Amino acid sequence: xxxxxxxxxxxxxxxxxxxxxxxxxxRVLAEVATTPATHAVFVDAGYAYAxxxxxxxxxxxxxxxxxxxxGLIEAFIDKARTIFPDSRLLRVYWYDGARxxxxxxxxxxxxxxxxxxxxxxxxxxxxxxKGVDSLIRTDLETLARHRAISDAVLVGGDEDLVSAVEAAQxxxxxxxxxxxxxxxxxxxxxxxxxEVDSRRTFDRDFCEPYVTRRTAPEPPVEVPAHRxxxxxxxxxxxxxxxxxxxxxGARGPDALAELLPGHPYLPGAVDQELLVAAxxxxxxxxxxxxxxxxxLRDGFWDHLQMRF
Numbered sequence: 230x231x232x233x234x235x236x237x238x239x240x241x242x243x244x245x246x247x248x249x250x251x252x253x254x255x256r257v258l259a260e261v262a263t264t265p266a267t268h269a270v271f272v273d274a275g276y277a278y279a280x281x282x283x284x285x286x287x288x289x290x291x292x293x294x295x296x297x298x299x300g301l302i303e304a305f306i307d308k309a310r311t312i313f314p315d316s317r318l319l320r321v322y323w324y325d326g327a328r329x330x331x332x333x334x335x336x337x338x339x340x341x342x343x344x345x346x347x348x349x350x351x352x353x354x355x356x357x358x359k360g361v362d363s364l365i366r367t368d369l370e371t372l373a374r375h376r377a378i379s380d381a382v383l384v385g386g387d388e389d390l391v392s393a394v395e396a397a398q399x400x401x402x403x404x405x406x407x408x409x410x411x412x413x414x415x416x417x418x419x420x421x422x423x424e425v426d427s428r429r430t431f432d433r434d435f436c437e438p439y440v441t442r443r444t445a446p447e448p449p450v451e452v453p454a455h456r457x458x459x460x461x462x463x464x465x466x467x468x469x470x471x472x473x474x475x476x477x478g479a480r481g482p483d484a485l486a487e488l489l490p491g492h493p494y495l496p497g498a499v500d501q502e503l504l505v506a507a508x509x510x511x512x513x514x515x516x517x518x519x520x521x522x523x524x525l526r527d528g529f530w531d532h533l534q535m536r537f
Contacts, residue, residue: 266316266379269372270305271365273385274325277301280386280409280416284433285440297439298323298339304439305407306344309382312405312429319378321345322368324361331501334479366393373400382407383425386417394424405429409436460511462524469528472506477533485533492530503529 281301282294302321309318323339323346330349332340340347348368350360365385370393372378381397383390384407394404406425408417410432422428476499477485488499495503507525508514515521 266313267319267377268309268313268316268380268382269319269378270309270321270382271369271384272302272305272321272323273361273365273387273390274298274323275361276385276387276416277409280411281436281440283416284410284412285437286442288442293443295441295443298335299342301436301439302339302342302345304435305382305384313380316380318344319372322365323347324350324364326350326361329501331498337480362387362389362393365390366396369393369402369404370396370400373397373402376401378402380405384408386421388418388420391418391420391424394421398424398426403427407431459518460513460521462521465507465511465515465521465524466528466531468507468510469503469525470532471510471528472503472525473529473532475506476502476529488533492534495526495529500526 278291278294278296279289281296282291283289286294288294302323306318306321321344325336325347327333327336327349328351330351332347332349336347336349339345348361348364350364365383369381369383373381373396379402381402381404383394383404386408394406397404403426404424405427406417406421406429408428408430410430411417488495503525504515504522515525
C-alpha cells in the first residue's frame with residue numbers, strides 16, 4: 230500500500246502568505262515612522278550641587294550653596310530642545326536624598342514644577358545619598374524597555390550609573406552624558422564616559438546664573454531650650470506657632486489654602502516636618518509626649534488660622 234504524502238502548498242497560497250507578511254511589515258514600519266521621538270532628562274541632584282558649587286563658588290558643601298533648581302532645570306530643557314529638535318520631552322527626573330524620604334521645602338518646590346518628577350533616596354547620618362543610583366537605573370531601564378524614550382540625557386558622574394546606561398542601551402535607547410566642568414580634573418568616572426553614546430560638558434558661564442553662595446542665616450528668635458527638662462504646653466504651643474510662621478513663609482498662601490480644609494488634621498509629611506523642626510528648637514524629643522504633640526499642632530494651627 231502506497232503511503233500518501235501531504236500535498237505541497239500551491240503557488241497561490243505561498244504568494245498569499247508573502248503578501249500578508251509584506252502588509253504586516255508595511256503597517257509596522259508606518260507606525261514606527263509616525264511615532265515621535267521622545268527624550269527624558271535624568272539629573273543626579275547631588276552631582277549637580279557638588280559640581281556646580283565647586284565650579285562657581287569653590288565649595289561642594291551643599292549648605293554653602295544656593296541653587297536655582299528651577300532655572301537650571303529650564304536651562305537643561307532648552308538645551309535638550311536644541312539638540313533633539315524633532316523629539317518631545319517626556320519629563321525631567323530629579324534624583325535627590327532626604328531623611329526618611331520626606332521632601333524638604335526645596336524638594337517640594339521642585340516637585341511642583343511642570344514636567345518634573347522628584348525621586349528621593351535616603352540620606353544617611355553623614356548626609357550621603359543612598360539608593361539614588363538604583364532609582365536612576367530602574368527608571369532608565371523601564372522607560373527604555375517600554376519604548377517610552379528614544380534618548381536619555383543623564384546628568385551625573387558616578388561609576389555606579391554604568392549599569393543604568395547599559396540597561397537602557399540594551400533596549401535600544403541612546404544615552405547622552407552631560408556634566409559640569411571640573412576645575413583641574415574630572416568629576417565623572419571614566420567607565421561611565423566610555424559607555425555613553427555622547428558627552429557634553431557645561432562651563433562656568435552656563436552654571437553661574439543658577440549658583441550663588443548661601444548667605445549666613447539670621448540669628449534665630451530666642452525660644453526656651455530644654456535639655457532633659459520637659460516644657461509645658463504653652464511653651465510647646467509657642468514653638469508650634471514659630472514653625473508655622475516659617476512653614477508659611479516658605480510655601481505661601483496657596484499651600485495654606487490647601488491645608489485649611491483638613492483642620493484639625495495635618496498631612497503626614499507636614500506633621501512629621503513640624504515635629505522634627507520643633508524637637509530641634511526644643512532640644513527634646515516629643516515622641517513620648519502625646520499631650521505636648523497636641524499642643525504643638527494647636528500652636529501650628531493657631532498661627533495659620535490667624536493668617537487666613
